[in-house]
Amino acid sequence: MNPVRVLIVDDSATMRGLIRFRLRSDPRIEVVGEAANAEEARNLITRYSPDVLTLDVEMPGKSGLDFLREIMRVQxxxxxxxxxxTQRGSAAAVEALSRGAIDCIGKPRSGEVNNAFGNLTSLVLTAATANVRSRAEGRAAPVHFTAEDFEWNKKIVLIGSSTGGVDAIEQIIAGLPINCPPILITQHMPAGFLPSFAQRLNSRYGPRITLAEDGLQIQQGTIYLAPGGEYHLQISGGLRPSCKLLAAEKVSGHRPSVDMLFESAVPIAERIVSVILTGMGHDGARGMLALRRGGAVCMAQDEASSVVWGMPRIAWQNGGAQNLVALSDIPAEILGATERKPRPARNAT
Known part of the structure; x- marks a missing residue:
């Protein structure tokens, strides 16, 4: 196989050097050029047609966010x-993920230079396989359901996602009413970006979005995001379930892990609706299979609408997912599985 060709865009020569050093450690990756600003990057993209771009969020002149907007529109x-x-940097990174960036990685803090960008090579290799579309092409017009349309049947929704998941989660929440079923989400993302993600969602959509806290009771109309860092998010309790944060090692290669979330709900599987969204790897497939065997409703995002059809594919192949669903149809599927009154069947396409 030909190596993945990468262009590095960062105004800091030091950061470019750290990124270059990390990427060149993997023979499957070739650094074809480096740019300090958007203008240089534009010229190098034309010259080299790279497979993947690493892009600094905050650059002088045209910001990384503005340049990303240009890239996703033009090429x-x-x-x-x-x-x-930082608060400013993470907010911009989350905005970038919503606008079509494949993933985000944090810059090293003081004293962390030796371990800088430790997982960047795997992110680059994953990104090279991604289904990249313009934002306008990739987004379907949301179908909005009002609070009057929905009466909750007490089932709880669990969602797991990774690469491409930020935009997918946003599209799902955009289609839910303010009184949606309670939802617990494990999204693979650096812990420093998750508060900005929650804040962004809260400012745009009806349901309440919060970072999960240990012992926080699960309530209708609230969406709980795994805070990441040192903790896995789990569901605890029977009749009155609550969030549980467990400090433990990585599971299925991740912390927070989707498998940890799903497997914690097996004792109440008949009250669970589980969803696996776009992402690389297999995290969540094992837990979804256990949930399905326990009587849960289990679905996975289909290949056509996934940025990376890895996690959903494994969940489908191992029998965990009962059906594959296009991203634009997932809000209706969630509401159909969590409401008291039956929803009329959609017309076949």
Whole structure:
């Protein structure tokens, strides 16, 4: 196989050097050029047609976010955002993920230079396989359901996602009413970006979105995001379930892990609706299979609408997912599985 060709875009020579050093450690990756600003990057893209771009969020002149917007409009390609995990930087990174960036990675803090960008090579290799479309092409018009349309049947929704999941989650929440079923989400993302993700969702959509806290009771109309970092998110309790944060090692290669979330709900599987969205790897497939065997409703995002059809594919192949669903149809499927009154069947396409 030909190596994945990468263009590095960052105004800091030091950061470019760290990224270059990390990428060149993997023979499957070739660094074809480096740019300090959008203008240089534009010229190098024309010259080299890279497979993947690493893009600094905050650059002088045209910002990384503005340049990403230009790329996704003119020449969509896999882009990995590089950002400081500050409030400003993480907010911009989350905005970039919503606008079509494949993934984001945090810049090293003081004293972390030796371990800088440790997982960047795997992110680049994943990004090179991604289904990249313009934002307008990739988004279907949302179908909105009002609070009056929905009466909750007490089932709880669990969602797991990774690469491409930020935009997918946003599209799902956009289609839910303010009184949606309670939803717990494990999204693979650096912990420093998750508060900005929750804040962004809260400012745009009806349901309440919050970072999960240990012991926080699960309630209708609230969506709980795994805070990441040192903790896995689990569901605890029977009749009055609550969030549980468990400090433990990585599971299925991740912390937070989708498998940890799904497997924690097996004792109440008949009250669970589980969803696996776009992402690389197999996290969540094992847990979904256990949930399905326990009587849960289990679905996975289909290949056509996934940025990376890895996690959903494995869940489908191992029998965990009962059906494959296009991203634009997932809100209706969730509501149909969690409401008291039956919803009329959609017309076949």
């Amino acid at each position: 969509p390609m896999p882009v990995i955002m590089v950002s400081a995990e």
